[in-house]
Amino acid sequence: MQAKQAKGHVRWRRAAALAIPTAAATGLMVLGMSNGAIAASFSVSGGTFKVAADRLEGDGFAQYGGIASEQSGAKHPTAVSAIRDAELYNLCQSVDASNPLTGRVILTINAGGGGNPATATNLVLDVDELRGDTTFTNIEIGRDASTLNKGGESAKGQAGLFGQQADHVTILGLKQVAWSTTAGTFALTGLRLKVNTGADAKECF
Template sequence: MQDRIYRPGRTRWRRFAAMMVPATAAVGAILFGMQNGAIASDITVSGQTFKIAAERLEGDGFKQYGGKVREKGGTVHPIALAEIESAELYKLCQSVRAKGIPVVLTIHAGEGKEPARAKDLLIAMDSLEGNATFTNIKIGRDASELNATAEAGSFGQNADRVTIRDLQQVSRYTTASTFTLVGLRLKVNIGADAKECF
């Protein structure tokens, strides 16, 4: 499996955020957020993505809007930003493939009766797939009303609660105030056939 190559383009950031129509915005909006949390302008991403999968996510206090992240070398990536005040993740899997060598690091948690739990979470993601249900969702809000660092006039949405099943997500970075990994299992998988979460 080869690493995806990202190249800087001439993306218009306002247009990118505005084009996040309800269907894709809702699906692309789910995993990690930070309550009252801005996407920090001083965060520099590695340029490498990682994968997150879960059988089910249950979350309260959801917000979503568009944004961008920057690598140390200056390359910029458009991303979807999602915030969730509290979340429970059942059968959580996270994986990252090392660059240039056949090694995959995997983390599993929440595989028994107790899920993994996270609070005040923020995630910057490239994509998300799954089956989502939102409670009291408000679509088309000004993103700057959801987070002060978001661009005024760009697209945003929020909901009281979200449930997503069969979650598969490609992310660039995650922050959280607390992240409790019940039954944590970390493993380094070596070889050309080493598998990621999906």
């Protein structure tokens, strides 16, 4: 039997999740997040960071609603994206560390070039926004978030809330804004970290 596939452009904003088919499903996610039912595993900093890659290949994908919480108590609704095994080609991560004392400062990390991708296991991202041309294999949309079983360890949401999962996900031209990333292992082949200032201080996108 041939694998079923779904294609499309993807963009998340706050509580909106990828390919949610109805407003009712979105409402269920927001309800759970507003009640504080779904929480991040650690306090996040007060700002987001950007991640880009030419291509992401992921075996075992799951998604559900979440909250990124700051130490101050501030809460940020997110789309939690979990991938059991991921490959990222030409990965770029950038953090805006600008301040009045130093001026514009951007920290960048590059890895996974030359056909040797960065790899991660049990990758979990608290996403604020994501863009890219996306293909899913054997996707299940509208599954109870507590029953998700393809996204790796602990990739589950609250019972009764909206979830979705797929056997495989491919994202071309990945661009995302995130509050946090965790992984069981994260191997950054050809790692290059650089502090960029002034005219050279440019983010990944």
